Ligand SMILES: Nc1ncnc2c1ncn2[C@@H]1O[C@H](COP(=O)(O)OP(=O)(O)OP(=O)(O)O)[C@@H](O)[C@H]1O
C-alpha cells in the first residue's frame with residue numbers, strides 16, 4: 001500500500017466516523033458531493049458559506065466541518081443571527097464590560113471569545129445588521145476587537161462558518177449585505193440541495209429517524225411498508241429533512257406503533273397539496289384541530305421520554321414522589337416512579353417538589369462542575385448540543 005492510499009484510507013475513516021457521530025445520514029450523489037467539499041475544506045481555516053433551503057442540514061454540515069478540522073477538540077459555537085435582537089447583537093458577539101449599559105452588571109465574554117481556538121457558526125448570516133457586519137469583517141481580516149464599553153483590544157483565533165437560506169448575492173445588490181463581507185465569507189460555498197432533489201436519501205433517513213425515535217420512546221415499532229416509503233418519495237418535502245423527521249415521528253405516534261403502510265402515510269401528509277406529480281390548484285390543509293392534536297401527542301411523547309432520561313440521570317440523587325400527569329386521551333399514563341436509593345439528596349424538601357427547570361439547572365451545574373467548566377464535555381455528558389448548553393447557562397445565569 002502506498003503512503004497516499006494509506007492517508008486516503010485514514011481520511012475516509014475519519015469522514016465515516018464523523019458522519020456516524022453526528023448522525024449525518026444519506027448517500028445520494030448530491031450529498032456525497034457536499035461531503036467531498038466538506039472533506040477538502042475541513043482541515044483549512046478558510047471561511048465557508050453554507051447555503052440551502054431551511055431544514056436541509058446546513059448546521060449538521062457546519063458541525064461536520066468542525067469535527068473534521070484540527071479545531072475539533074475546541075468549542076463549536078452556534079450563533080443564530082436571526083434570533084438575536086439587533087440591539088444586543090454586538091454585545092452578544094463581542095462581549096461587554098461591566099457597566100457598558102443598563103443591566104450589564106458583570107463583564108461578559110461574547111461568542112467570539114467563547115469560540116476561541118474553535119469554530120463559530122453564524123447561522124442566518126443574512127439577518128446580521130450592517131454595523132455588525134463591519135465589525136465581523138474586521139475580525140475575519142485578523143484584526144482586533146473591543147468588547148462593548150471596553151477599551152482593551154482583544155484577538156481571538158476563530159474559524160468562521162456561516163449559513164443562510166436567503167440569496168445573499170441578492171441582498172448585496174439591494175444594499176442589505178456588505179459586498180466585501182460577502183466575498184470574504186464566500187471563499188468556499190457549499191450548497192446543500194433540497195431533499196426533493198436527493199430523494200435517494202429518503203429511505204435511509206426515514207429508517208434512521210424511526211429507529212432513533214422508537215428507541216428513545218421505547219416503542220416496539222414494526223416499520224414501514226414499501227408502499228409507505230414510495231408515498232414518501234412522492235412528496236416534495238418543502239421543509240426538507242426537518243419536515244421528514246417530524247413527519248416520521250408524528251406518524252409513528254399517531255399510528256400507535258403499528259406497521260405503517262402507504263395509506264397511513266398519505267393520510268398524515270399535509271393535505272396532498274404539495275405532491276411532485278400533481279398540479280392541484282387548491283391546497284387542502286388539515287384542520288387546525290387535527291394539527292393541534294398531533295402536536296399535543298408528540299409533545300406528550302417527547303416530554304415522557306425526557307422525563308425518563310432525566311430520571312435515569314438522577315437516580316440516586318433525587319427523591320421523586322409518585323405523581324401522575326393527567327393523561328389526556330393518552331393510553332400509557334406518564335408516571336414518575338419513586339426512586340428510593342438516595343445517595344445524596346439535593347432537593348429533599350417534603351413540601352417542595354422540584355420543578356423540571358430546577359432539576360435541569362441543577363444537572364447542568366453538576367455537569368459543568370464535573371467537566372471542570374469544559375462546555376463541550378458537559379454538553380456531551382448531558383447529551384445536548386453545545387448551543388443548547390450555552391443558552392441554558394445564560395438562561396439559568398450559571399457561573400460558568
Ligand atoms: N443528512 C441528515 N441526516 C440526519 N439528520 C439530518 C440530516 N440533515 C438534516 N438533518 C436533521 O434535520 C433537522 C434540520 O437540520 P439543520 O438544522 O441542520 O438544517 P438547517 O439547514 O440548518 O435549517 P435552517 O435553515 O432552518 O436553520 C435537524 O434535526 C437535523 O439533525
Ligand SMILES: [Mg+2]
Pocket residue numbers: 058059123
Ligand atoms: Mg440551521
